[in-house]
Amino acid sequence: MLTVTAPDGVPEVRAGDELADLLLPLVDLADGDVVVVTSKVVSKVEGRVVEGDREEWITAETERLVARRGPTRIVRNRLGLTMAAAGVDASNVTAGSVVLLPLDPDASAARLRAAVAERAGVNVGVIVTDTAGRAWREGQTDIAIGAAGLIVLESFAGRLDQHGNELAVTAPAVADEIASVAELAQGKLGARPFAVVRGRSDLVLPPGEDGPGARSLIRADGGDLFGYGAREAVLRAVTRDPADAVAFGAPVAADELVEALRRCGVAAVAEAGGLRCTTAREDAVAAVAFAHGWGVEHAPDGTDLRLRPSSP
Structure with a gap:
């Protein structure tokens, strides 16, 4: 019992x-x-219990912004927990103070x-x-x-x-x-x-x-299927900051990336060490590749794009 x-x-x-x-x-x-x-x-x-602005303390306790909707921030905090406001609490304390x-x-x-x-x-x-x-x-x-x-x-x-x-x-x-x-x-x-x-x-x-x-x-950063909010994931993939790569997880298999590119109207073929596709829709290819853990570079002659798994 x-x-x-x-x-x-x-x-x-x-x-x-x-x-x-x-x-x-x-x-x-x-x-x-x-x-x-x-x-x-x-x-x-x-x-x-500390004094100061709650928003500033949320920023201080944040390791990575996961999603934001208006004033609400979902973040991965310094403990590795993903939660609203980094776990900073302003209730049941005197005005002007917050609990970390x-x-x-x-x-x-x-x-x-x-x-x-x-x-x-x-x-x-x-x-x-x-x-x-x-x-x-x-x-x-x-x-x-x-x-x-x-x-x-x-x-x-x-x-x-x-x-x-x-x-x-x-x-x-x-x-x-x-x-x-x-x-x-x-x-x-x-x-x-x-x-x-x-x-x-x-x-x-x-x-x-x-x-x-x-x-x-706590799952390791990148081990979760939802490293960013829906809008944030799009922006992170488009901007392709290397610091954001870990939240998207380990590089996928080549056939999975081929299928993702196909859904975007881009045909990719296998070659030694990775994939190859035309330079058409290059920005889209780069964003999709980044979100799947792959990098993109131009072929020496500039006619094609070469895709390779990014290093861990």
């Missing part, structure tokens, strides 16, 4: 407070519990886990959460941005379902699932930043093993 408890009574959190001191008087922990704490509380105790995400949420989770073990003598897993939207779906849900002492991703690959079909890529992100169910108990306005999830001790690692952390749930 799974139970979720989100205790009331957490006092106003200040920089320098100890998370374990705030949590332990409110709960009775047992081995195998998972402690969930919001990133905002972690940030406050770690002194990540923790510098290292996995390390924050590990410190809380170690403190609980030292003071309460129990072995728990810890998750640090933040709120994020989802592509193609309205609303937001909490996800794990930090974790310690926990299996964050289960793999069912190779197992059989009840009909004997082998599962290939089924991999529940259990840390995100726990973050989400904890938020149901905490509530957005309930002033309950902690939750304790009991009933999944099978996911909690032995003492001394913090595991891969929530950072292991």
